[in-house]
Amino acid sequence: MIFNRKIRLIVTDEQARILDSQSKKCNWLYNQLLAIARDDYINNGNSKKLLSGRNLRNQVPILKQDNPFLKTVHSSPLKNVALRLKDAYMRSFKQGNGLPKFRAWKKKWFSLLYDEPNKGFRINGRELKLSLGTNKEGKRLYITLALEDTPASPESTIKNLRITKDHKAYYAVFCIEKPDKKPAKRLKWIALDPNHKNLMVGINQDGVSYEFKNLTQIKYWDKVIDRLKSKRDVCLRKAKFIETYEGRGYWQPSKRWLRINKALDKAYNARREQIKQGLYAIANRLAKTYDLVLMGDYTPTLETAKYDNMHRSMLNRTAIAKARKIIAWVMEKSGKHFKEVAEEGTTKTCSFCGHEEKKDPTVRVFTCPNCQTTLSRDINSAINIAKKENLLPCLGYVEDLSRTTYTVAWDYTRCDLMVQMN
Incomplete structure (x- = not known):
């Protein structure tokens, strides 16, 4: 490694x-x-x-x-x-x-x-x-x-x-x-479905589901960065010309521009480090608990965000690709298994009877017209991701699949993952 x-x-x-x-x-x-x-x-x-x-x-x-x-x-x-x-x-x-x-x-x-x-x-x-x-x-x-x-x-x-x-x-x-660790046996697993309403939803080998909430730091730091940029933009970018030699030189910004730009660099750095801290905490908890992690290959694109006002929330504030990369790396480092699974058909296919029906993204909970099973859209997709790798819960599912069993959120003030039963 x-x-x-x-x-x-x-x-x-x-x-x-x-x-x-x-x-x-x-x-x-x-x-x-x-x-x-x-x-x-x-x-x-x-x-x-x-x-x-x-x-x-x-x-x-x-x-x-x-x-x-x-x-x-x-x-x-x-x-x-x-x-x-x-x-x-x-x-x-x-x-x-x-x-x-x-x-x-x-x-x-x-x-x-x-x-x-x-x-x-x-x-x-x-x-x-x-x-x-x-x-x-x-x-x-x-x-x-x-x-x-x-x-x-x-x-x-x-x-x-x-x-x-x-x-x-x-x-x-x-x-x-570093010498590679001997891979662990695939005893415990979890299938993860990344999306926009939350970071991802997963279901494990016991049929218990988890909803991983989005990182709140992204939205907070975006507002801080916007405020600093608006203040910097009204300052003089070229305030004073500094001559060097042979008539050459460079423009020096105003002191206020330099001060705000320094604060902006610190904000970008804090945003990046806090996102990494939250994602690594989730990845390490998964690596500690499970031997195999399956994750959908979904990546946000401009086709997903049809309108301009959706670009920021669906593209800039989404850490799906970064989360997938970090989880894969932490699982490999821990001697565990990670696999990226194609998500094609996982949302529209009922995980119980196989009936296919395209659903609008606003539909978060649906009832299958064929088998009359009520399912959460994200849990259904996570189950289908597991079924693509021939994995099913050994003890069956929990009774209510219309909502997740637990909610997992990263609390950056406590630097810890908070798990709450729904």
């Missing part, structure tokens, strides 16, 4: 300046390589063929000879600058992402990638020792950083390391390879 782990770095002001300096040099190298690639294509008819083989990467030693300050950066981050630029070109050719553009370091911090195990970095408990390159005398430079936590267990192997910066905080992202 290969996964990433992000750990915050505890750095001093001097260490922060060193990391920023390393990032700026890599950013400068990226722009230089991009300028060389563009010039060769436009003026020389692509004579150097920089995007073939290692030709673009081979430009790095040439630039190091002409610009000695690049020698203070380790060879791994410098090498990966060229590889990142080449990869950006390849994506633009194959996926239509658009050609690479010059990067502004002030807008986005350039990450430092050490892509080989134990080359350029070494870990000792909660200490991370980074190699930075050499000085004028050829002496190797190092920096020792403190980690908030130990990155990996003794049986795991660290494949590579990336240093990043997010909201003035520095992080070490480790790619870790």
